[in-house]
Amino acid sequence: MKICVIGTGYVGLVGAAIFSDWGNEVIGVDIDAEKIERIKKGEMPIYEPGLSEIVLKNISENRLTFTTSLSEGVKNSEIIFICVGTPQSETGDADLSAVWKVAEDIGKNLDGYKVIVTKSTVPVGTNEKVKKVVKENLTYHVDFDIVSNPEFLREGYSVEDMRNPDRTVIGSESERAFAVMRSLYEHLGKPIVDCDLKSAEMVKYASNAFLASKISFINEMAQICERSGADVSIVAKGMGLDNRIGPKFLNAGIGYGGSCFPKDVAALYKTSTDQAYDFKLLRGVMEVNEIQKSYFVSKITRFFGSNLSGKTIGALGLAFKENTDDIRDSVAVEIVKILRGLGAYIKVYDPQAMYNAKKVLGETSIKYCLDKYEVMEEADGLAILTEWKEFGNIDLEKVKLALRNPVIFDGRNILDKEKVESLGFTYFAVGKRTGGVELLDKRPSGTPGVILKNGS
Numbered sequence: 489m490k491i492c493v494i495g496t497g498y499v500g501l502v503g504a505a506i507f508s509d510w511g512n513e514v515i516g517v518d519i520d521a522e523k524i525e526r527i528k529k530g531e532m533p534i535y536e537p538g539l540s541e542i543v544l545k546n547i548s549e550n551r552l553t554f555t556t557s558l559s560e561g562v563k564n565s566e567i568i569f570i571c572v573g574t575p576q577s578e579t580g581d582a583d584l585s586a587v588w589k590v591a592e593d594i595g596k597n598l599d600g601y602k603v604i605v606t607k608s609t610v611p612v613g614t615n616e617k618v619k620k621v622v623k624e625n626l627t628y629h630v631d632f633d634i635v636s637n638p639e640f641l642r643e644g645y646s647v648e649d650m651r652n653p654d655r656t657v658i659g660s661e662s663e664r665a666f667a668v669m670r671s672l673y674e675h676l677g678k679p680i681v682d683c684d685l686k687s688a689e690m691v692k693y694a695s696n697a698f699l700a701s702k703i704s705f706i707n708e709m710a711q712i713c714e715r716s717g718a719d720v721s722i723v724a725k726g727m728g729l730d731n732r733i734g735p736k737f738l739n740a741g742i743g744y745g746g747s748c749f750p751k752d753v754a755a756l757y758k759t760s761t762d763q764a765y766d767f768k769l770l771r772g773v774m775e776v777n778e779i780q781k782s783y784f785v786s787k788i789t790r791f792f793g794s795n796l797s798g799k800t801i802g803a804l805g806l807a808f809k810e811n812t813d814d815i816r817d818s819v820a821v822e823i824v825k826i827l828r829g830l831g832a833y834i835k836v837y838d839p840q841a842m843y844n845a846k847k848v849l850g851e852t853s854i855k856y857c858l859d860k861y862e863v864m865e866e867a868d869g870l871a872i873l874t875e876w877k878e879f880g881n882i883d884l885e886k887v888k889l890a891l892r893n894p895v896i897f898d899g900r901n902i903l904d905k906e907k908v909e910s911l912g913f914t915y916f917a918v919g920k921r922t923g924g925v926e927l928l929d930k931r932p933s934g935t936p937g938v939i940l941k942n943g944s
């Protein structure tokens with residue numbers, strides 16, 4: 489099949505690579521000329537394990553090409569995938585300007601029957617409008633069909649996820665389009681959900697909102713665990729072994745971030761209010777997520793005092809999660825900004841996200857370190873902000889020698905509490921009581937701010 493993928497970001501580039509690897513002829517299109525030049529030279533503009541090899545292989549076998557010309561992509565394909573960004577707008581809903589622009593340009597260049605597929609995450613009703621925009625901009629009298637095919641990949645695992653999805657959702661009004669889409673995906677042998685456009689659009693938001701709810705749920709459990717003396721990691725393990733619940737997205741921490749959950753949860757909430765419905769649960773999910781960040785910061789300020797001038801904090805992690813260089817809406821970056829705003833000097837290291845983070849955080853009061861151990865040298869305390877595996881394997885003896893105070897704020901619960909405490913550290917995890925630190929009061933749940941007193 490001949491496929492055009494418009495937008496070569498985290499979704500589009502991986503999609504283009506995998507579609508070509510399945511034997512299709514694929515053209516990737518992007519307005520970012522520098523990005524297209526880099527990809528053509530074999531340089532990946534994003535970090536995604538396994539991606540580079542697949543792109544290079546399929547370029548060399550002439551199944552995968554890249555261009556900045558949307559016209560060239562549209563005219564030489566049977567299926568057109570829209571994979572442009574749909575970030576959060578100031579009003580909380582999805583900014584669809586890139587989708588409308590692409591729909592207009594597809595309309596102008598459509599020269600025969602094609603299936604136009606929206607893979608970008610878009611609110612319910614968007615695909616009906618895409619159809620209208622394409623139709624209004626047609627240059628030739630041609631037929632086309634619209635499909636909603638939301639993407640569920642996880643950054644850091646996207647190659648694996650596209651090759652082996654749990655399910656494929658295909659929303660359309662046309663049997664002809666369903667047949668084309670089935671022939672693209674059915675070789676995977678995975679469930680295909682054929683449905684209407686609106687339900688397909690909604691599956692994506694419902695899935696992300698549900699996963700974000702799981703995270704906020706375990707973060708609220710963490711608050712009760714810390715107050716009562718239970719250990720949230722054990723609670724999550726016990727819950728996750730129940731098949732009805734499952735272990736994923738049950739890690740208590742500093743809250744969800746990234747390029748999808750915050751904007752998708754906000755957009756779904758906006759959809760609900762637009763439909764004159766107050767999605768109460770979702771409001772709580774967002775509120776808990778905000779509290780979780782300030783709660784973590786307040787553990788640091790309770791320990792050192794609220795003015796951090798003269799203090800150096802070593803920070804491990806900047807990416808919004810492990811295995812990616814993506815820092816969009818990263819809670820780690822947000823926390824670094826807050827700590828710096830309180831006067832701290834930050835020494836930071838991330839295996840992949842330093843380049844992107846530097847563009848946002850600049851050079852003031854921050855040192856970008858060459859490795860995880862440099863972060864600790866002459867630092868007053870250590871904060872773990874991203875759950876990279878290599879941070880979980882850190883040599884604690886070395887950490888203790890390097891730090892000025894043996895104190896660790898583990899925002900991802902990746903260290904072993906007993907081991908850390910047995911080495912004499914004061915260890916602030918999430919949802920676990922800190923040894924040597926007593927509870928001062930029991931304010932109502934949801935109260936931001938930590939209620940611990942440094943008793944060491």
Ligand SMILES: NC(=O)c1ccc[n+]([C@@H]2O[C@H](COP(=O)([O-])OP(=O)(O)OC[C@H]3O[C@@H](n4cnc5c(N)ncnc54)[C@H](O)[C@@H]3O)[C@@H](O)[C@H]2O)c1
Pocket residue numbers: 494495496497498499500517518519520523571572573574586589590607608609610639640641642643747748
């Ligand atoms: N990143 C993820 O993990 C993920 C997972 C599932 C779904 N999604 C959704 O997929 C969509 C894309 O996300 P992403 O993370 O790949 O975004 P991204 O920002 O990494 O990539 C978007 C690309 O589109 C390009 N673009 C913008 N306007 C264009 C135009 N007019 N013509 C051609 N190219 C244009 C940009 O230059 C950019 O390269 C979003 O709707 C997102 O919500 C993302």
